[in-house]
Amino acid sequence: MIVQSKSFFVSSEEKIYPAGEGISRRLVAYDENIMMVECSFEKGAIGALHTHPHVQTSYIASGKFEVQVENEKKILSKGDGFYVAPDVSHGCLCIEKGAIVDVFNPARRDFL
Amino acid sequence: MIVQSKSFFVSSEEKIYPAGEGISRRLVAYDENIMMVECSFEKGAIGALHTHPHVQTSYIASGKFEVQVENEKKILSKGDGFYVAPDVSHGCLCIEKGAIVDVFNPARRDFL
Numbered sequence: 001m002i003v004q005s006k007s008f009f010v011s012s013e014e015k016i017y018p019a020g021e022g023i024s025r026r027l028v029a030y031d032e033n034i035m036m037v038e039c040s041f042e043k044g045a046i047g048a049l050h051t052h053p054h055v056q057t058s059y060i061a062s063g064k065f066e067v068q069v070e071n072e073k074k075i076l077s078k079g080d081g082f083y084v085a086p087d088v089s090h091g092c093l094c095i096e097k098g099a100i101v102d103v104f105n106p107a108r109r110d111f112l
Numbered sequence: 113m114i115v116q117s118k119s120f121f122v123s124s125e126e127k128i129y130p131a132g133e134g135i136s137r138r139l140v141a142y143d144e145n146i147m148m149v150e151c152s153f154e155k156g157a158i159g160a161l162h163t164h165p166h167v168q169t170s171y172i173a174s175g176k177f178e179v180q181v182e183n184e185k186k187i188l189s190k191g192d193g194f195y196v197a198p199d200v201s202h203g204c205l206c207i208e209k210g211a212i213v214d215v216f217n218p219a220r221r222d223f224l
């Protein structure tokens with residue numbers, strides 16, 4: 001059972017988790033069915049192609065990324081986004097330092 | 113049945129919907145179970161207190177907001193976030209022009 005998150009998240013008060021070379025992760029809000037995560041990337045950092053059974057919706061909060069979903073690649077910047085169906089391969093290359101807000105359904109228990 | 117969204121969303125190519133005085137809305141990515149929406153606010157715009165049966169996780173993409181969840185208020189800025197359980201009252205006042213990324217579970221069929 002995942003405990004339902006608190007109501008308010010102030011970024012300066014939240015724990016930052018390492019998530020690979022040049023990548024860090026901060027939980028924002030979650031319960032059993034949904035989990036919002038802010039992922040920060042240094043320029044050149046690579047989110048390697050991977051799959052998971054969770055649906056993922058993502059929003060580019062800052063920076064610029066080459067995002068791959070299945071066999072398609074696209075350059076995305078602040079305000080853009082992408083959708084990943086369950087078990088579909090996806091990854092990214094950070095072109096300009098920034099952050100992506102990933103939201104999963106159901107929650108990523110492996111992130112707790 | 114909600115059609116599953118496409119993979120990539122480029123903000124300049126997406127339709128902007130009016131969503132109240134000084135507020136506009138842009139769909140980002142969605143399927144039956146999850147829906148990501150970017151809500152842009154002019155300074156002074158008010159997201160009136162309301163409830164819905166959907167869980168909501170929200171991320172402040174830019175600007176500054178006074179956010180109310182149930183009986184608690186908090187000033188939130190870029191990188192902060194909040195969580196709203198089903199049927200819990202919430203709303204916001206925009207203090208500095210900006211955008212909030214709201215993600216709902218399940219999808220908001222009323223936004224399609």
